Amino acid sequence: MLTAVVLAALLAGVWLAAAYRENGSRAILLPDQVMTLFPAPKPLAAFAFKDHEDRVFDLSRLKGKWSFLFFGYTHCPDICPTTLATLARAHENIAKSTAGAKDVQFVFISVDPNRDTASKLRQYVTYFDTTFLGVTGGDAQLGNLAGQLGAAYQVAVTRGMENYPVYHTAAVFLVDPRARYHAVFAPPLDAEGISRRFQVLRELEGPKAT
Amino acid sequence: MRWRHPVFAALMSALFALAATAEEAGISVRDAWVRETPPGMTMTAGYMVLQNKTSRPQVLVAASSSAFETVMIHRTVARQGMTGMEHSPQVELPPNASLLFAPGGYHLMLLNPKRTLRAGDRVEIRLEFRGDLVLLVACEVRK
Numbered sequence: 001m002l003t004a005v006v007l008a009a010l011l012a013g014v015w016l017a018a019a020y021r022e023n024g025s026r027a028i029l030l031p032d033q034v035m036t037l038f039p040a041p042k043p044l045a046a047f048a049f050k051d052h053e054d055r056v057f058d059l060s061r062l063k064g065k066w067s068f069l070f071f072g073y074t075h076c077p078d079i080c081p082t083t084l085a086t087l088a089r090a091h092e093n094i095a096k097s098t099a100g101a102k103d104v105q106f107v108f109i110s111v112d113p114n115r116d117t118a119s120k121l122r123q124y125v126t127y128f129d130t131t132f133l134g135v136t137g138g139d140a141q142l143g144n145l146a147g148q149l150g151a152a153y154q155v156a157v158t159r160g161m162e163n164y165p166v167y168h169t170a171a172v173f174l175v176d177p178r179a180r181y182h183a184v185f186a187p188p189l190d191a192e193g194i195s196r197r198f199q200v201l202r203e204l205e206g207p208k209a210t
Numbered sequence: 211m212r213w214r215h216p217v218f219a220a221l222m223s224a225l226f227a228l229a230a231t232a233e234e235a236g237i238s239v240r241d242a243w244v245r246e247t248p249p250g251m252t253m254t255a256g257y258m259v260l261q262n263k264t265s266r267p268q269v270l271v272a273a274s275s276s277a278f279e280t281v282m283i284h285r286t287v288a289r290q291g292m293t294g295m296e297h298s299p300q301v302e303l304p305p306n307a308s309l310l311f312a313p314g315g316y317h318l319m320l321l322n323p324k325r326t327l328r329a330g331d332r333v334e335i336r337l338e339f340r341g342d343l344v345l346l347v348a349c350e351v352r353k
Binding site for chain 2: 085
């Protein structure tokens with residue numbers, strides 16, 4: 001029944017997600033405007049980035065963990081630091097929960113590899129949270145993963161222009177421990193909104209997802 | 211308090227006089243803050259609540275600060291599922307209304323800080339309105 005409601009809402013193009021209710025052991029996710037939950041999570045195909053330690057960051061690095069993915073760039077004074085600070089607080093909340101945050105990772109994907117070197121990314125993401133990962137790759141690889149997630153971005157690299165414009169989605173994508181695109185959080189984001197819904201989702205999916 | 215150098219003293223009184231003009235004209239600012247700069251970064255943003263207590267529209271036309279090389283009025287806008295920044299050459303404050311400079315919307319884009327800013331520091335930003343009104347805003351640096 002719930003699945004039917006969720007599916008109907010999705011088909012109707014309604015932003016879904018989650019007011020939640022906990023009844024002792026029972027928790028359910030209901031439609032709301034913060035999180036869109038996909039009834040049939042979409043398995044992701046191979047991609048290849050490098051992380052801020054210069055290690056390969058590919059599909060295998062998404063397996064066995066819930067991954068929060070955010071696309072941005074470091075020369076971004078407003079949305080990116082705001083979102084990373086929000087995600088850092090969401091991470092704190094999740095870490096304080098009974099299930100903890102051992103099975104969770106936060107990945108900042110730079111769409112501006114031209115300026116965002118590994119060392120720049122390391123300095124930047126670890127400032128917000130020492131466990132955050134910064135990754136990036138070439139245009140083809142960025143387009144590959146962004147395309148799989150429906151994440152829009154546009155970089156207008158301009159010769160001789162230091163602060164060229166970059167446009168990117170402000171959504172946060174949630175990939176489950178089987179490397180399937182499972183849910184998306186729509187802006188404006190708040191830490192409690194994210195962590196509460198995630199904890200219910202993880203509890204519901206726990207045994208199935210891993 | 212006495213200013214030692216007469217020229218400096220004159221300059222300061224002139225500045226305060228100008229600032230007072232804007233206050234008297236009925237524009238005020240509260241909750242002004244600047245985001246601490248992440249290490250290695252040369253830009254950050256400033257936020258505040260601007261209030262126009264007059265019955266006329268007021269127009270913010272420029273901003274500057276001795277703490278940054280460049281200050282620009284920007285707005286984060288959404289288009290085609292993406293957000294990006296746009297330069298706003300001027301911002302109109304409607305009569306008897308507040309305008310929010312907040313994450314995800316209007317903000318002051320602060321480029322090339324002259325020193326590293328840490329949470330708890332204070333920086334001053336100068337706002338210029340049409341009609342030669344100037345407002346000096348003390349901003350707290352926050353993480």
